[in-house]
Amino acid sequence: MKEILEKYERKSDNLLAILHELQDSKDEHYLSREDLKAVSKYLNLPLSMVHGVATFYSMYAFKPRGKYIIRVCQSPPCHLMGATTISKELMKILGIKFGETTKDKLFTLEMSSCLGVCGVAPAIMINNKVYGNLTPEKLKSIIEEKRREK
Amino acid sequence: MSLQRMHILIPIDEESIQNGALEVKRRLNKELFKHRVEEEVKVLETGPIGISGKGVVLIIYPDKVYYYNVKPKDVKYIVEEHILKGKVCTKIENSKEIEKKKNVVDYENIGLTRKQPRVVLDKCCIVNTFDLEEVIARGGYAALEKILEENISPEAVIEEIKKSGLRGRGGAGFPTGLKWEFTRKASGDEKFVICNADEGEPGTYKDRLILEGDPHKLIEAMIIAGYAVGAEKGYIYVRGEYELSIKRLNKAIKDAKDVGLLGDNILETGLNFDIEVKKGAGAYVCGEETALIESLEGKRGQPRIKPPYPVTHGLWQKPTVVNNVETLANVPAIILRGADWYRSLGTEKSPGTKVFTVLGDVEYPGLIEVEMGTPLREIINAYGGGVRNGKKFKAALVGGAAGVFLSEKLLDVKMDFENLKEHTAVLGSGAILVMNEDASIVEMLFSILKFFAHESCGQCSPCRIGTRHLLELIYKIKTGEGELEDLDKMLHIAETMRNLSLCPLGQSVIMPVASAINNFKEDFIKKINNKNNMKEVSYA
Incomplete structure (x- = not known):
């Protein structure tokens, strides 16, 4: 953690970037209370402020998440092209609801705003990779592939 | 440098990568090498082409042939038949699309790729963005060079932009030249240029294509903006979801710095300008300039x-100009070819071109650049290829979530700032979502209101409370529990939000709500009267 912090100048405008990098560096993709404390100390900002900023943005999480974070685009174009079916199918395949993580800690299911790949709607993002033109069958094979990869 | 007899363009972007573009490219290089033609045929990795839903695309020059839905296994065939023998392959069998049973079309004459007056996207999908020399050869940084070489003063640059009539492409349409002038005249020792690349409007990804396809154009425009307003530091605020854009921008910035086009003492003229990329973290409201x-x-x-506006009190309370990606991407062409040329495009009050994303139930979903004032009907039918599968047109949602639902009878509206305003519609971000006869407007409005309820930042109560109530009401209607008076309630709440909200997020919710209810009232009434409708299970 120290290494990541010291890459940045002690300026408050680096807060978002630091939080991003800290979160990305962890297998469980989340920011713990200790992380926030460390950042607040490093940037000399009140913990309440760091907490306030972090919780404002939807890309930061504060509970341990799975290895693969599945973000389902909920925007109108995806909705029109069948995002609801995709959402239901995902809940069925994974056996979890939105905001939850599977017991094997492999998948976390989240909703997302427009991913900006509306041309291939309905779309999801798994970690940093986009998957589009989804059908229930395609979804199944993607999840199976991820399960095999582990 | 060797001469090539043939160029194969392969657009690499978020969408094509997930369709296997990298594997196609790898095989292409392997096959070319195997046949020892790697010297005479060049594979170019370009930015996005703007066509969506057509898988991996290859464009072969000078033949102007365009293959789509190319799978890795087709590569061998294409190389052997087309590259070696010069025969256009008509038999790539893969997708089940009926379209003429072949995946090859004359590149300049079909749907989205038909000739477009490309100003903003002129280099997208033509050059390798990773090769600065190629970018420069196609006119990159020529406008900056012109300013520095001909000693055009900052005031003259601003005058030219003002004369061109360029207006902000982020949605509001404020004259760009005026913004620059205000910032230049504002007192302060330090000024900033910010590029707003927090593209969060649902159904919009024009900025992503510019960022991925021609990042150098943006860098050039920001240096020009910096020169004009007297700023030495620029920021590009990119939304966190756009990983590839951030990567490409950083690479382009580094390349430009390496050759002295960016940084201290640009081209040894004493001009300083530096750019830093900042990554957002998922908040739609950050597209609003002061939130950003x-x-x-x-x-x-x-x-x-507001006031004070960013032009006087922006970043760190210092004078700051905030421009959208597409707005900035217009600047180099205006400087290079002049305001008069620019005014020859588009309409009198909205000159130039506009990039639109045409999506939903159309034959060729994707992105186009056309002159301002092009009728909506033409955009949907000529470029988008009309409604898919022979279905009937029902509605178009124009401008994203903060946009309006237009019905068939409004399809002839001209797409520019003034004409849309007459129909209480907005150009917004240029998103056009087409819905066919099967689409439910109630469902769409539900999706939009869910979005607003999630994205309201919570600072002012009209928006925080209003978005929540609207969501509850539309949910009630959607699940068959609605009453007729709920429609009036929705309009009343949205109207209150327009009058009392602090920022455009809350103020614009009235647009989708009022246009949906007014233009498609029968959809709502049907849902309300049909109370036996089975209750849908919420997955949210």
């Missing part, structure tokens, strides 16, 4: 109360 500035400063992205 707050976020840049490392705070919660909540809009400030």
